[in-house]
Amino acid sequence: MNKPQSTKALLLWFFLLGIFDIILQLATLPTGMNLFAGVGVSSLVVVFATSAILRLQGIPFTAGTSGPIPSQHNLILSAILAVAGLAPTAFLADLSSRIKGVPDFFLQTLADSMPTTTPEIIIAFLAVGVAVPFVEELLFRGFLQRALRRTWGSWPAIIISALAFGIIHMEPWYLFGLVGVGILLGYIYEKTGSILASTVTHGVYNTISFTIMLNSDPFAPVGQYHWWDFVLLGVSVVVLVKFLPMLHSARSSTSSS
Secondary structure, three states: OOHHHHHHHHHHHHHHHHHHHHHHHHHHOOOOOOHHHHHHHHHHHHHHHHHHHHHHHOOOHHHHOOOOOOOHHHHHHHHHHHHHOHHHHHHHHHHHHHHHOOOHHHHHHHHHHOOOOHHHHHHHHHHHHHHHHHHHHHHHHHHHHHHHHHHHOHHHHHHHHHHHHHHHOOOHHHHHHHHHHHHHHHHHHHHHOOHHHHHHHHHHHHHHHHHHHHOOOOOOOOOOOOHHHHHHHHHHHHHHHHHHHHOOOOOOOOOOO
16 A cells, blocks of 8 residues: 555544444444344444445555465464463453452343353354454554554554554453553564464454353452462463564565555
8 A cells, every 4th residue: 555545544444443333332232132243243344344435445455454374383373372362461451450340230241141052152252253353453453553553663553553452442441451462463463464363363362261251250259369370470471472572574565565
């Protein structure tokens, strides 16, 4: 993309972000649709809206997905980094919740929306593990971070897109954790030049997190940390520090322009 198209892409991203936010809020209302199914539907709507508006702007849909196909090495590392990122971001999310406090209405909505039947569980996993990661990586990394990088450089783009990622979820009680996830995903995208790598990380992260949610009580009181929690946190940080530099930088000329 040339420079004017880059600016248009950034403005387009904010417009689509507003659509995504509105649809997501509507999907969480008691309309009879399961929360997770609603999130999946809203993700599909955003994809179609993105394609239509990009076409009107004369920008190819592939503008947000252009980049090299990640190697098997990078895909495996992306999955490992998703697992390693669980403990640190959960710690940050817990820190946020202790400061802000999780409202009862959110916990109740979450409890009421948990799938119970096999079809509901399958739909929920497809929504949070496939649809949402692809759409969010397309918007936050493929368009926003990509456009910001041209103006302000790599790390400011990663930080700003991560902040936007955390804020737009509208869950301030988990903000630190969400921003932490955004920074991890932004770094992976920046290092590999491909949203497929960050989407794999996002998908694995969401899938594991959702599995834990299915087997936990959202109303369980916040407990004290134990020594093994800090051991797990330490091991996870070591894995992140060890494996993040091992990602191959494979940005193509089109993705870095």
